[in-house]
Amino acid sequence: MADVAADIPKREPLILRILKSFVLLRESGVAMIGAGIIVFWVLMALFAPLVAPFPPNATLAPMLPPFSPFDGPEGGTFWLGTDHIGRDILSRIIYGSQTVLIYAPIATVCAYAVGILMGVVAGYKGGWWDDILSFVANLILSFPVLVLYVIIIATVGASGINILIAITFASAPGIMRIVRGLVLDLRTRDYVAAAQTRGESSMWIMLVEILPNARGPLIVDACLRLGYVTITIGVLGFLGLGLPPPNPDWGGMINETRTMAQVFPWMSVFPCLAISSLVLGLNLLADGLREISIKD
Amino acid sequence: MLVFLARRLAYMALTMLVLSLIVFLVLEFSPGSIATKVLGPYSSEEQRAIWLEENGYNEPLFVRYFDWLGGFVTGDLGESIKYKVPVNDILWDRLANTGILGLATFLVMIPLSLTLGVLAGMKEGSFQDRSISVVGIVFTSVPEFASAVLLSTIFVFGLGLLPGTSGMTDGFNFVELILPVMVLVLYDFGYVARMTRASMAEVMTTHYIRTAVLKGLPYRVVIMKHALRNALIAPFTVIMLQINWLLSGVIVVEFFFAYKGFGALLLEASLAQDIYVIEACAMVAVFVAVSTQTLADIGYTYLNPRIRFS
Numbered sequence A: 001m002a003d004v005a006a007d008i009p010k011r012e013p014l015i016l017r018i019l020k021s022f023v024l025l026r027e028s029g030v031a032m033i034g035a036g037i038i039v040f041w042v043l044m045a046l047f048a049p050l051v052a053p054f055p056p057n058a059t060l061a062p063m064l065p066p067f068s069p070f071d072g073p074e075g076g077t078f079w080l081g082t083d084h085i086g087r088d089i090l091s092r093i094i095y096g097s098q099t100v101l102i103y104a105p106i107a108t109v110c111a112y113a114v115g116i117l118m119g120v121v122a123g124y125k126g127g128w129w130d131d132i133l134s135f136v137a138n139l140i141l142s143f144p145v146l147v148l149y150v151i152i153i154a155t156v157g158a159s160g161i162n163i164l165i166a167i168t169f170a171s172a173p174g175i176m177r178i179v180r181g182l183v184l185d186l187r188t189r190d191y192v193a194a195a196q197t198r199g200e201s202s203m204w205i206m207l208v209e210i211l212p213n214a215r216g217p218l219i220v221d222a223c224l225r226l227g228y229v230t231i232t233i234g235v236l237g238f239l240g241l242g243l244p245p246p247n248p249d250w251g252g253m254i255n256e257t258r259t260m261a262q263v264f265p266w267m268s269v270f271p272c273l274a275i276s277s278l279v280l281g282l283n284l285l286a287d288g289l290r291e292i293s294i295k296d
Numbered sequence B: 001m002l003v004f005l006a007r008r009l010a011y012m013a014l015t016m017l018v019l020s021l022i023v024f025l026v027l028e029f030s031p032g033s034i035a036t037k038v039l040g041p042y043s044s045e046e047q048r049a050i051w052l053e054e055n056g057y058n059e060p061l062f063v064r065y066f067d068w069l070g071g072f073v074t075g076d077l078g079e080s081i082k083y084k085v086p087v088n089d090i091l092w093d094r095l096a097n098t099g100i101l102g103l104a105t106f107l108v109m110i111p112l113s114l115t116l117g118v119l120a121g122m123k124e125g126s127f128q129d130r131s132i133s134v135v136g137i138v139f140t141s142v143p144e145f146a147s148a149v150l151l152s153t154i155f156v157f158g159l160g161l162l163p164g165t166s167g168m169t170d171g172f173n174f175v176e177l178i179l180p181v182m183v184l185v186l187y188d189f190g191y192v193a194r195m196t197r198a199s200m201a202e203v204m205t206t207h208y209i210r211t212a213v214l215k216g217l218p219y220r221v222v223i224m225k226h227a228l229r230n231a232l233i234a235p236f237t238v239i240m241l242q243i244n245w246l247l248s249g250v251i252v253v254e255f256f257f258a259y260k261g262f263g264a265l266l267l268e269a270s271l272a273q274d275i276y277v278i279e280a281c282a283m284v285a286v287f288v289a290v291s292t293q294t295l296a297d298i299g300y301t302y303l304n305p306r307i308r309f310s
Helices: A002-007 A014-027 A029-046 A089-125 A127-141 A145-156 A160-186 A190-198 A202-238 A250-260 A266-295 B002-027 B031-039 B045-054 B061-073 B087-122 B127-141 B144-158 B175-204 B207-214 B219-231 B233-257 B262-271 B275-303
Strands: none
Touching: A014 A029, A014 A266, A029 A089, A029 A266, A089 A127, A089 A160, A089 A202, A089 A250, A089 A266, A127 A160, A127 B002, A145 A160, A145 A202, A145 B002, A145 B233, A145 B262, A145 B275, A160 A202, A190 A202, A202 A250, A202 A266, A202 B144, A250 A266, A250 B144, A266 B127, A266 B144, B002 B061, B002 B275, B031 B045, B061 B275, B087 B127, B087 B175, B087 B219, B087 B233, B087 B262, B087 B275, B127 B175, B144 B175, B144 B233, B175 B219, B175 B233, B207 B219, B219 B233, B233 B262, B233 B275, B262 B275
């Protein structure tokens, strides 16, 4: 018994394994570009007070085109111009990345928590658990997503928490379907049978034995979904159902200034490029990860 | 096949019924505020109470639900609070406009995405495949509202080629449809192309394709006669389910281009808490979504002989 245990190589510490999986990214150029874009925006969000040339909500000089100098006492340049009430667009985009990068991951994590729980229970328990959970998921999925958001937000009102709840409610069923499919396959494995023989509780088997082995496809899906959630937050802001002003929010910035696009195109074009680049980063990373996972 | 059809339709009816109950419950959440919406913020407490009584809001919830459902089934959708006309008078015109928009989008998107998907999937991993995939990803990453802003900055304000709004104020105008359709196609085609590519790539690895190539058939015949028929089954389902996504995209695009369609109506109604219009729109959206899913299921079964004959 002791000899067998000695033969099993020791697992490396968790941090080292995570670092090594980042090195794996280098196998795919697409994934590297995607990760680069994401890291760029994360750094922008983290160091916003240092990077942004002006405070995001300060009204300085209205309707200046890009590269205009600021005549005020502090000086400086409006690299991307100013908006209709004189706020610096570059600073608002930088601070806006904080909004997106706080709300989108939290909403995605909430949706995953609910979706994984539903999926694991439906897949592992089967029977009427599966019937009921699958029926509920199908019901929610048969709603066009944005119709669902518009109705929920219009009924309960627009606020950060409500946006999180709406996104969780609408995305969890999709995650549940994926997890359920994976669990249906994994629960026939020997290590699950071994755990059952040991007399582990079903909660333990579901969360400790099965779930970690389903992580591959889920990580790819999480990247894609983070992109959708980013778009959703943008769309809600764009439709006027997002976070209340004056919070700098990319979708909201576009909504406020799009009617002036004929005369002042820079006001809405730059936030559009910002949100598109972030979503592009997430999608490229997802595509690269899928490529790498197929290679193995 | 008949049993399957009957089961599918029964399931669809059940889904519609449960969803109608949910829509009803969510929207009837606060009858007090409905009275305020209809009578205005300066109405007195008594006036609101009388209005609620007259319109049957003091009946038990399930009585009102069946009232509403009964009216719905017989074609009485209630009256719009904002426009003060029956919902029937507004809804169908708007729906027809959205139908035109959706049809135009599909007419452009389906040939484009299927062609690109097949071209990419023919030679998996080739330069052609990678470049089509990356282009697809780039376009899918630009949200509809962003591409609407970017495209109108280029084509409307920059080049002055196209009109920036699609209100169709002087009758139907084809030119006003170009930008909305372009925005919807650009966002959606990447996904359908990617699904087609996956399906095509899978078919290309099968034995019967290898046999066809080895017996010396020209490559074009192998693709056109043998591979395509199997490779296009999966995209059919994807395209049908895409209608669900299109309904979402339509809200953004109609809002942006001031197109008088169903999505814009739903958004206006939601912002104005115009409850009967929201209910009618939500049920129409659900009906479209559920019936296309049913059609996709039935079509998939029909198209795939391996399922049809088993």
